[in-house]
Amino acid sequence: MIEDRFGLENDEGAAGLYMGSVTQGMFGGGFLYTNRDTLSVGLVLGIHQLASNDHGLDAPSLMESFTGRPEIRRFIKGGELKEYSAHIISEAGIGTMPKLVAGGMLIAGDAAGFALNLGLTVRGMEFAIASGVMAAETAIEALNQNDTSATTLSGYEKRLRESFVLPDMETFRNAREVLDRQRLFTVYPRFICELFDELFTIDDGPKEGLYASAKRVAKKYVLNIDTIKDLLAARKL
Ligand SMILES: Cc1cc2nc3c(=O)[nH]c(=O)nc-3n(C[C@H](O)[C@H](O)[C@H](O)COP(=O)(O)OP(=O)(O)OC[C@H]3O[C@@H](n4cnc5c(N)ncnc54)[C@H](O)[C@@H]3O)c2cc1C
Incomplete structure (x- = not known):
């Protein structure tokens, strides 16, 4: 039982973040989250350093050594691997944000570059949910007016500016540079x-x-x- 293993009660969950030797000096860190019936265990790594191969390390081997560490091993021992995947997190920041609106099109979530790695936290889900809701609200309005031109849809950007999404992306525009x-x-x-x-x-x-x-x-x-x-x-x- 996940609750017993992590000392949890009722609807509690546990989140562990790891940094230092888990990435062997590369940008990034490790994580272990409890879900209802599963665990999510992984590493976030700087793709530029992985691709340049200066460290001679690859993501699967780093993952093996991460899950072999005593502080992780004891939590996943006896578990069954349900899913194994890799995913790019877009952390380039607001400086590389694409055009968010075109005729008949709105871009939200990761596709719009709405993700921030602040070292302590990786943020993206709340941006994805909020921008998705705002894109949907804008789309409903445009469809009701029978006009999905870029001009009508530009209300989406206004909504994003008035919410936390674009202001936070602006506040942390240099996060990437600092974490480098x-x-x-x-x-x-x-x-x-x-x-x-x-x-x-x-x-x-x-x-x-x-x-x-x-x-x-x-x-x-x-x-x-x-x-x-x-x-x-x-x-x-
Ligand atoms: C390892 C890792 C750790 C993270 N940790 C955190 C965290 O702790 N906190 C946090 O807030 N965020 C975190 N994030 C970021 C967060 O997961 C993303 O920002 C968020 O999921 C983005 O949501 P999205 O809907 O924009 O994109 P996604 O969640 O990527 O959803 C896009 C969906 O579209 C589907 N899709 C793609 N192409 C097609 C196609 N052609 N046709 C149909 N479907 C398609 C994909 O399969 C996927 O299901 C993390 C990300 C990663 C990779």
């Missing part, structure tokens, strides 16, 4: 892991003060000019 900073997927995960390792490990020797430990690890990874550059870039998020 490789240190986010290498240096910072290593820093956080080593920091917690140092703080929580108690061995048989005398223990250094917590501040001194934290400063030593921070000095190794993040007390440098590159972190300042990353922080400056992060202001665009």
